[in-house]
Amino acid sequence: MNLAIDLERVISEIDALSAFSDAEPPAVTRIVFTLTDLKARAWMKARCEQAGLAVRVDAVGNTFARWIGSDPAAPVVGTGSHIDAIPNAGKYDGVVGVLGGLEAIRALQRAGFRPKHSIELLVFTSEEPTRFGVGCLGSRLLSGSLSPEDAEKLTDSQGASLDQARRQAGMTGDLDQVRLLNGYHKAFVELHIEQGPLLEQQGKSLGLVERIAAPASLRVHVEGTGGHAGAVLMSQRQDALCAAAELILAVEQAARSSGSVDTVATVGICDVFPGAVNSIPSKVYFTVDVRDTDLQRRDRVLRVLNEACRQTSARRQVAVQAELLNADAPADCATAIVGALSQACKKHGFSFLPMTSRAYHDSLFISRIAPVAMLFIPCRNGYSHRPDEYASPEDIGKGTLVLAEALATLSCA
Numbered sequence: 001m002n003l004a005i006d007l008e009r010v011i012s013e014i015d016a017l018s019a020f021s022d023a024e025p026p027a028v029t030r031i032v033f034t035l036t037d038l039k040a041r042a043w044m045k046a047r048c049e050q051a052g053l054a055v056r057v058d059a060v061g062n063t064f065a066r067w068i069g070s071d072p073a074a075p076v077v078g079t080g081s082h083i084d085a086i087p088n089a090g091k092y093d094g095v096v097g098v099l100g101g102l103e104a105i106r107a108l109q110r111a112g113f114r115p116k117h118s119i120e121l122l123v124f125t126s127e128e129p130t131r132f133g134v135g136c137l138g139s140r141l142l143s144g145s146l147s148p149e150d151a152e153k154l155t156d157s158q159g160a161s162l163d164q165a166r167r168q169a170g171m172t173g174d175l176d177q178v179r180l181l182n183g184y185h186k187a188f189v190e191l192h193i194e195q196g197p198l199l200e201q202q203g204k205s206l207g208l209v210e211r212i213a214a215p216a217s218l219r220v221h222v223e224g225t226g227g228h229a230g231a232v233l234m235s236q237r238q239d240a241l242c243a244a245a246e247l248i249l250a251v252e253q254a255a256r257s258s259g260s261v262d263t264v265a266t267v268g269i270c271d272v273f274p275g276a277v278n279s280i281p282s283k284v285y286f287t288v289d290v291r292d293t294d295l296q297r298r299d300r301v302l303r304v305l306n307e308a309c310r311q312t313s314a315r316r317q318v319a320v321q322a323e324l325l326n327a328d329a330p331a332d333c334a335t336a337i338v339g340a341l342s343q344a345c346k347k348h349g350f351s352f353l354p355m356t357s358r359a360y361h362d363s364l365f366i367s368r369i370a371p372v373a374m375l376f377i378p379c380r381n382g383y384s385h386r387p388d389e390y391a392s393p394e395d396i397g398k399g400t401l402v403l404a405e406a407l408a409t410l411s412c413a
């Protein structure tokens, strides 16, 4: 089979998709179910239909584009990723897996390949947690990791529920219908940029992911007493921001002292009320994101935070409420799929690095219902979740080619 990737086309599609954005280029912001996201989805659907794929969209907006195999009833070989983007992001995170996946299918079609198992591109809804606080919404629902009832209750910062937002976006079906049947996938492979520096540092062409780290996230509300910044004496204060600052540093310290570089913790949002120069903060809201390859170490950080909340609340006389949004287990990738990827790398003479994904991905949740693996492409300086995120056309071409080879191997037997 003579597989050839149309690199010019993939790169121009990545550029075209980046134009659907609520930020000034080169930054990309594409939040789930905004008008911009809906336009990007329509564009994506049209690309899939042009490739002759049968497209269906489920009740939460997960989009499936299927190349029907010679045995249509056989379990599907899946690939894909997400096209939503956090505020001030770059244009490759998720997108490379979606457009690279589409091009891998087109390359197989051009080569005259005929799959036995259908090959299906999956564009997941809201891999990013920006709007509803929890990442991987689509894949959580697909895998039964989030119940439809709990999903319906999720709200955004404006008070809109996921249910309202999806219905307004035209996804009116029943969330009960989203979950995939066991055995739906024979295999699922996600192509993604590395989002870290190891491939570049070690001069390897591609990363073969063997394990995906375990993420957890919380929302913390601190309520103290507001007042005049001049008139209230220090001994009389219950400053919510000072209490939050202690908690934020406690999280940082817990991650730093875990004994492993694999423990990471981040406070990415901190809102202060009323937010005036001369007013003592009465309320603070912040988020905590903790990850580790080891579940016990990750959970230790969560326990340290809970204890810090208790102690700070008592000492400073402020109310602290920590709401755990998610605490997910890590995932192991399937040896057979990693094997198919490494065979493809060897066939084309591409060097590769077995690695752990420290970022989470929809594959983490699909792994609960199907064998998965991930293929990483280097990204410059390891930059991601920022506008200067960059993956070279050459590396995107290599990743897409290896993906196409692996999809061929997995779908023919």
Ligand code: GLV
Pocket (backbone or CB within 6 Å): 127, 128, 135, 358, 359, 360, 361
């Ligand atoms: C995904 O975007 C992550 O935060 O790992």
Ligand code: MN
Pocket (backbone or CB within 6 Å): 086, 093, 128, 385
């Ligand atoms: Mn991301």
Ligand code: MN
Pocket (backbone or CB within 6 Å): 082, 093, 094, 127, 192, 361
């Ligand atoms: Mn991503």
